Amino acid sequence: MKKLSIALIIVLTSCFGDDTYTPKPKGYFRIALPQKQYKNYSQGDCPFTFEINEVTTVKPKKNCWSDIVYPKLKATIQMTYKPVTSKNLDTLLQEGQELAYKHIVKADGIQEKLFVNPERRVYGQYYSIAGDAASSTQFYVTDSVNHYLRGVLYFYAVPNADSLKPVNEFMQGEIIHIIESLEWKY
Numbered sequence: 001m002k003k004l005s006i007a008l009i010i011v012l013t014s015c016f017g018d019d020t021y022t023p024k025p026k027g028y029f030r031i032a033l034p035q036k037q038y039k040n041y042s043q044g045d046c047p048f049t050f051e052i053n054e055v056t057t058v059k060p061k062k063n064c065w066s067d068i069v070y071p072k073l074k075a076t077i078q079m080t081y082k083p084v085t086s087k088n089l090d091t092l093l094q095e096g097q098e099l100a101y102k103h104i105v106k107a108d109g110i111q112e113k114l115f116v117n118p119e120r121r122v123y124g125q126y127y128s129i130a131g132d133a134a135s136s137t138q139f140y141v142t143d144s145v146n147h148y149l150r151g152v153l154y155f156y157a158v159p160n161a162d163s164l165k166p167v168n169e170f171m172q173g174e175i176i177h178i179i180e181s182l183e184w185k186y
Contacts, residue, residue, distance in 0.1 A: 033170045034072065038177065042185075046081060047147055051181040053174055070174075073167050074156040077175065082148045092148045093125075096140035099152075100127040115141065115179050122182050128172060132160060136168050137175055143184050151175060 038051040046064035059067040064081035082092060101110065108131035115124040124141030137153040153171055155164060 031073070031167055033166065034070070036173075036177075038181070047185045048081070048149060049183050049185065050178045052178065070171070073171070075167065075171055076154050076156070077171075077178070078152045078154065080150045080152075082150075084142060084144070084146050084148050089142070089144065089148070092142070093140070096125065096138075096150055099150075100129070100138040115139075117180075120183055121145075122179070122184070124179060126176070126179065136164070137172050139175060139179060141179055141182060146186075147184050149182070151178070 034053060034055040037054045039054050040049060041052045041058065042049040043058070043060050043064060043066055048064075052058065052068055053070070055070065055072070057069045057071060059069060061067070066079045068077040068079065070076070082088075084092065110130070111128045113126040113128070115122065115126060117123070121143040122141050123144055124139060126139040127137065129136050129138070135152050135154055138151065140148065140150040142148045153175060155167070157164070
């Protein structure tokens with residue numbers, strides 16, 4: 001009886017005191033990342049081929065443009081192809097860099113990585129954009145003579161770098177795989 005009385009007093013006195021409420025921080029769902037299993041992708045008579053993850057859905061568009069969609073991750077890589085002429089290569093390269101650096105307003109920083117594969121004639125620039133920018137990853141590749149391909153990663157979610165970090169890291173690996181597996185058709 002004495003133990004019950006003490007327990008009852010403790011419970012009743014614990015209810016009195018500070019009336020402030022502290023809300024729990026907002027949590028995020030655990031994101032299951034897909035396996036890294038790749039298949040070759042070629043879009044009709046477009047002058048390139050590369051490997052994409054088997055979980056993707058590709059939405060081809062005209063002029064060899066396409067959207068590579070990761071439905072469960074709410075992510076899309078928008079691909080833009082342009083033929084290179086003797087007059088437009090400098091403009092295309094400058095435009096690719098300017099479009100990446102437009103995100104500096106919201107970005108915490110931008111890291112660049114150069115890609116050079118002379119055996120496949122693939123030369124390019126990869127941009128990793130840190131922070132809450134609309135696009136966290138952009139890239140372009142070219143053979144410097146005939147072809148230019150640009151890609152931009154978008155999430156169909158609020159750009160919160162903390163909550164998207166595991167997905168961003170996964171998608172950056174996917175984009176690097178696309179670049180490293182890219183071959184031009186001649």
